[in-house]
Amino acid sequence: MKKNLLLSFLVLFHTFLFAQRAGYWQQAVDYKMDIDVDEKNYQYQGKMILKYTNNSNQALGKVYFHLYFNAFQPGSMMDYRLSHISDPDPRMTNNIGTLENPKIQSRIATLSPEQIGYQRIHSLTMNGQPTAFHVDCTLLEVTLPTSIQKGETVTFDMDWEAQIPEQIRRSGRNSKEGVALSMTQWYPKMAHFDEFGWHLDEYVAREFVAPFGNFDVTLHLPKDYVVGSSGVLQNPTAVKGYDKKAKVVSSNGKATWHFKAENIHDFAWAADPKFVVDSTKSAGDITVYTVYLPTNKQVKENWKTAQGLAAEFFDFCAERFGPYPWPTYTIVQGGDGGMEYGTATLVTGGRDIQSLVGVIFHEAAHSWYQHLFGINETVDEWFDEGFTSYIEELGFQTLFEKRGQLDTNPVINAYRAYYKLALSGKEEPMSLLADYYDTNYGYSQQAYHKGQVFAQQLGYIIGQQNLDKTFLKFYQLWKFKHPTPNDFKRVAEEVSGINLKWYFNLFVNTTRTIDYAIEKVADHEITLRNKSNIAMPIDLLVEYEDGTKELFYIPLREMRGEKPVESFSIYDGAQRTVLEDWFWTKPSYTLQTGKKPVKVQLDPSLRLADIESADNSWRK
Template sequence: MRKFTLLICLCLVQFAFAQRKGYWQQKVDYKMTVDMKENAYQFDGKMQLKYTNNSGQNLNKVYFHLYYNAFQPGSMMDNRLQNIVDPDKRMTNNIGTKENPKYQSRISTLTPDQIGYQKVTSLTQNGQAVTYKVDGTILEVTLAKPIAEGQTATFDMVWNAQIPEQIRRTGRNSKDGVDFSMAQWYPKMAEFDPEGWHLDEYIGREFFAPFGNFDVTINIGKDYIVGASGELQNPKEVKGYVKNPVIKEKNGKATWNFKAENIHDFVWAADKEFIVEHAKSKHGVDIYLIYQDNDSSPAWRKAMPYALGFFDYNSEHFGEYPWKTYSIIQGGDGGMEYGTATLIAGGKNLDSLIGTIFHEAAHSWYQQLFGINETYNEWFDEGFTSYVEQMAHLNVYEKVKVIPSNPNPDAYKGYINLALSGKEEPASLLADYYNTNYAYSLEAYYKGQVLAIQLGYIIGQDNLNKTFLRFYDEWKFKHPSGNDFKRVAEEVSGVNLKWYFNLFLNTTRKIDYAIDGVNGKTITLANKSDFAMPIDLLVEYTDGSKELFYIPLREMRGEKPAENLVEYKGAKRTILEDWFWTKPLYDVKVSKEVKQVTIDPTKRLADVNFDNNVFTK
C-alpha cells in the first residue's frame, strides 16, 4: 500500500475507535538502541518509550514483560516442561529410551552463561526515578506520578541482557546455525485494556501487546547481515541490501536502523552467512527473504514467487496488506509471526517451507493487523490464520481450479479425533492452562479452522467472504475479540450466531446427526447429540431429479441464502420449517420415490459420525 494510504489508516486508528461504544486502546512508541557483545551473547539496551493512556482512568502502575527470564532453571516455563504429560520435544531432551521415553527440560540444564536474562539498571518516568521490582517474567513499575487519561508518559530505560540458548522462538545458535534469533528481546510494555492488565507468566505460548511505532538501532559486528521488522533506513551503509554498499563502521561494528509503524511486536535476526533476496508484489509490498544460502536450505531459493503470490491473493480476499514491507527470516525453532516479519527454521523441503511461510504470513492479518489476545482467543488467532493459509495454499501454491466446498477436510479429521479422544477441553480455555499440548494444538489450529469453515456452512460461503472483508474494514489496527467477528458475521448475514459460538467454543459438545429412517415418502432425521445445527439435506429421486431441503435452526432467526456449490448442482432448493433444538426427530415429506439421502454432502458440518449421514435404497 502507498505511504499516503498508510498515513490515512494510521490517522484513522489514532482518532476513530468506533467499533463498539466505549472502545479504547493504549498506544506505545519505542525508540531503542542495542549494542551487541557477540562473543559473550549479551547486549546493552537503551529505550525511550512514550506510553499514551486512553483508558479513561488514571494509572498508578505499569508493567513490562521480561521474556528472557523464562529461560532459567526453576522458572515457570522450566517447571511446566517437567510436569506436563506431553512436553514440546524442541524444549526437552529424551533421557530415556525410544520405547520408554523420559523427557528432561532443556532449561533445567542451562548453565549461568547459557541462560537468558533481562536486567533493568535504570528506569525513569518523565525524568523522575520510579520504583520497580521483577517477578519472574514481569517487571512491576510503581509510577512517580499517575498517568492521567489522555496523557503521555515518557519512560527512559537502560538494561542489559544475555541471549539464551535457542530453546523456544528466541535465542542464539539455532538448529539451523543462525547466530542470533532476537524475538521478545526488549522489555515489552504489557497490554492494558477493558479487562485490565494482561500479566501472564511466559511458559511458551504466545504474546499480546499494544500497537505502536518502533525506531530500533542495532550496533553489531560489521560482517553480520540483519533482517528485522519494518523498513531498513540505511541500506547503503550495511551489508546485503544493495550492491556495493559503503559500510559505515565504528570499532568494527556497523549500525542498522529499522523503523516500523503501528505494529505490536518487533523482531530481528543476524548471521554472517545471510543473503538478502528482494522483490515487490503486484500490490506493492516489498518482500525480503533473508536466509543462509547453503545446501541445507535449497527451498529458500524457490520461495519468492509463492511469497509474492500469497500477499497479492490475501490482499484481494482478506483486506489489503497495509505495511510497506514483509521480511521472511531464517531463524528460531519452527515458525513464529511478528510485526511485518517472521522467523522460520529449516528450508530443505519446499512444501514444508511454503506451508510455514504461508501460515506465518497469514498471521499478518489474524494477530498482527488484528491484535488478537492469543492467551485466550487462541482459536481465533491460530484457527483463522490456518483458514487463511489453507485458502492461499490451494489458490497460490497448488493452483486448484475449483476450490472444494470444504477446503480442509484434514482439519475436520483432526478436530473429530480430538473430540472423540476424551482429551478435548473448551476452546475458550486460557491457552496456558490446557492439560496437554495435544489438546491445545488441535483446539487452536484445527477446531478454530473448523469454526470458520462451518460458519460458511451456516451463513453461506459468500456471506463468510463478505464477513472477512468487512471485519478488515472495521477492526484493522485494533484489538478485536472473537465476539467482534461474530457480530460482523451476524450483521452481514442477518443470522443470529450466539448459540453457535457459545456451544462450539465454551463447551465440548459434539455434533452428530443421522438419517433415522426412510419410510415411503417420509425421511426421519435424528439429532443424536446435544448440539443443534441447521441442515442441508440432499435427496436424489429414482427418476434422476434432485432436491435440496434446507432446514433452518430456530435460534438463527434467519436463513442461509442459496449457494452455488458443485454438490448442489441441478438440485431444486426447498426451505422447510425450523427445527427446534428441543426436538430430537424431524420428518421431511417428499413427493417422489427416494433413491439416496445425504446430510450435508459438502461435509462442512463437523459431524463426528458421518457414516449415518447417508441413506441409499
C-alpha cells in the same frame, strides 16, 4: 436528496459506533531503542525511550513490562511446565532415559549461568523521575512517581542489559540450523492494558498480546553480520546485504542498522554473518524480503520459489481478507519452527519446498489474524491460530497446488483432526486460556484445527458468500484495533442477518459435539435425528427415481433467519426447498417428499462437523 443524506449519515454513524464498541479505546506505545550487541558473549546493552499514552478511562498508578528472556532460567515457570506436562515440546527437552525407561528432562534445567537468558533493568524513569520497580520472573512491576492520567502521554527512559539464551524456544543463540542470533521477545515490552484490565501472563509456553505502536530501532553489530528484521531498513547503503553498491560504514568494527516500523505491536530480528538477502515485489507493491542461509543449491532454489509464492500470497489475501497495510514483509531464517511478528517472521529454513511454503504462508497469514487485528492470543488462541490456518490452507491450495476450484470443504483435514480430538477424551473447551491446557496435543488440535473448523462451519451456517463478506467487513471495521471473537460475531450477524449467539457459545465454550443421522426413509417421508447436544441447520440432498434432485434446507429456530442459495457443483440441477425451522428442543424432524427417494445425503458439502458420518447417507 436530504433524506438520502440523512440515511447515509445514519449508516456511517452506526458503523462508527459498531466499530468503536460503544466507547472503545486502546493504549499507544512509541519505542525508540539503541542496542549494542556483544556477539562473543551473547549479550547486549539496551537503551529505550518509550512514550506511553493512556487512552483508558482511568488513571494508572502502575505499569508492567514483560521480560521474556527471564523464562530461560532453571526454576522458571516455563522450566517447571516442561517438567510436569505429560507431552512436553520435544524441542525444549532432552531424553535422558532408555528405550525401556524413557525420561524427559527440561533443557532449561540444564542451562549454565553463561547459557541462561536474562534482562536486568539498571534504571527506569518516568518523565525524568525515578520509579520503583520489582522483577517477578518474566514480569517487571513498576510503581510510578505519579499516576498517568486519562489522555496523558508520558516518557519512560530505561537502561538494561540482557543475555541471549541458548536457542530453546523461539528466541536465542546458535539455532540448530546454525543461525547466530534469533532475537524475538528480546526487549522489555510494555504489557497490554484494555477494558479487561492488565494482561500479565507469565511466559510459560504460548502466545502474546501487546498495544499497537511505532518502533525506531538501532542495532550495533559486527560489520560482517547481516540482519533480517521487522520494519523498513533506513540505511541500506551503509550495511551488508541489502544494496550491491553498499559500502559498510563501521565504527570500532561495528555497523549500525536502523529500522523503523509503524503501527505494529511486536518487533523481531535475526542476524548471522552467512545470511544472504533477496527481495521481490507483489502485484500490490509489497516488498517481500528473504534472509536465509544458502547452505546448498536446493535450499537456494527452495527459498527463491517460496519468495515468489509469498508475494502471490499477499495479493491473494488482499483480495479475500483485506489489503496488507505495511510496505514490507521480511521472512528470516531463525528460531525453532515458525513464529509471527510485526511485518516479519522467523522460520526454520532447511525444509523441503512444500514445508517451506506452508510455514511461510502460515506466518504471513498471521499478518491478518494476529498482527493486523492485535488479537489476544493468550485468551482467544483459536481466533488467532485457527483463522490463520484457514487462510493458509486456502492460499496453499490455490497458489501452490494450483487447484482451479477449491474443494467444497477445503479444510477437511482439519475436520478429521478435530474428530480425532473430540473422541480422544483430551478435548477441553476452546475458550480455555492458551497456557492452561492439560496437554500440548489438546492445545494444538483446538487452536489450529478446531479453530479452522469453526471458521469453515460458520460458512456452512451463514453461507460461504456471507462468510467472505464478513472477513472483508471485519477488516474494514477492526484493523489496527484489538477485536474479540464477539466483535467478529457481530459483523457476521450484521452481514448475514442470522443470530449466532448459540454457535459461538456452544462450539467455543463447551466440548459438546455434533451428530446427526438419517433415521428412516419411507416412500415419501424422511426422518432425521439429532443424536447430540448441539443443534445445527441442515442441508439434505435427495435424489429421486426419475433422476431429479432436491436440496432441502432446514434452518435452526435460533438463527432467526436463513442462509442464501449456495453455488456448489454438487448442488447443480437441484431444486432448493426451504422447510420450517427445526427446534433445538426437538430431537427428530420429519419431512415429506413429492417423489420416492433413491438416495439421501445429509450435508453433501462436508462442512457440518458431524463426528459420526456413517449414518449421514442412505441409498435404496
